[in-house]
Amino acid sequence: MEWRSFHKNDELIGCLRAQHVRPHHIVWVQHLDTTALVETPERVHFRYRLAGPGPRAVAWFIDVVIRVVLVGVVIAFVSLLSIIPTLAGAGMGLLLLWLFFLDWGYGAAFEIGLQGRTPGKMAMGLRVVRADGSPGRVPDFVLRNMMRGVDFLPGIFGIGVAVMWWDPRMRRLGDLVGGTVVVREDRSQVLGTVAIDPPVSEEERRNMPGRVVLGRDETAIIETFLRRRRRLSDERAEELALLLGPALSERTGVQAPSWERVLTLAYARATGRDREAD
């Protein structure tokens, strides 16, 4: 493989060079995803999910709606002020000041106050963080929002989206200047236990080998398969189970009328879930 393929993954280039690995010694398939790898000073690696133009456009639209509502509220207030003759001119000044603040301060103020989120970003589950994954600081938020005007050129974020398209972490110009990146917050939830459906019968339990050992990857993929089983048709589930079932049956001695059941029983016995139905 040639060097040109490696520009796709900056992190890997660093690792390869540090270890004096020659690229042509490696058979490597680059898998593209919307995640980025971060290495902490403690050499801990973690991935975060990047937010690109799709969710950010929706978040921006929500913020625009909120800003329109806020302008409407101030216009109503200014109309009331104009009833008082001495305050009629002040009302217009107030409105212009408010428009200026909304244009230049809305994003920064909310991102500072809500730790990297505006109401639109909150609704979309997005957050602005520093490029190294640490929480954003006040200057970062101010800088990235000051550049919004440039990103908006020549209209509707033409430059911003073009820069996002070019940058591997989908950052607009403001993000590059502020050293920030917009990420999706993982709204993680505790996954429920995997359903063994139908439960392991007494006869199946008797016919199973006393001990079944599954590797970590095997357990993980069978668990994922069982969790998503309901979204698959019966034919497709059996087709998928056929990829692992025969080899697993031969290795562990688990027998069943279908390959899908072989996976289920092997998983149930390996994790002790076969005794749950009692």
Added chain:
Amino acid sequence: MNPNQCRVVLRPRGPLEVLDLAVRFSRESWQPLFRLAAYMVLPFVIPLAVAAWFLEGHWVLLLAPLLLGPIIQAPFTLLGGRLLFAEAVPLWPMVKDTLRQAPVLLSGWLATSVALALSGITCFYGAPVAQMSLMYITETALLEQAGVGRGVSRSLRLAGAALGTAGVAAMARWGLLSWFALVGEAVGQSTVGFILQLGEPFGSLFGGQVTPFLLTGMLLSQPAWAIYRLLLYVDVRTRTEGWDLQVGLRAAGLEQ
């Protein structure tokens, strides 16, 4: 298609995340995509600019990019599909393969147009529903080599399996079209009016005219939509047919 060789990580995603993936995918494969755009989009720009000049920006010109859309999108779908599994794809054989499937594609588009017209006439919400349901016809024709009947039924099944995705995608399609059109107009007017100081020789959108810049933007949105829809198709197949599970289970099976 062998999902083991796929260049994108196969996992269930939301429609907006797929849009982000489409951005990254088009960035990684920009050279062949741009080259194909030069063959497929540029030849239409000059005739449309001439037409815009003679028709003085009549609104009927807006129909041209919409009618040309399926013709422009088809090779991009096939190119995107091949780029998912290969680093380099020769363009001409790919265009020939697209032409070979042209009868099926034309029949599919005709079926879609008839369905859109009929559903639009009979029910107010019919047209968007028909558009959502038949959105994967190009993918089924080109990537699964399906005939018209099977292509329609496959598209209905895939869209029905992820109705929310199809709905968001339908909105995203018009969003993409509008965004490209407006940015095209803004870039064109800025270049001609401000940089070259030539004023507004084609009129402007805000003056009620359809300009070549707007039409170019609309044409350029077609490849973007084709790539996005292709990745949506891959995502729906991952979710409903477990492509990622296929990769994982096969790998686990090979380790035995």
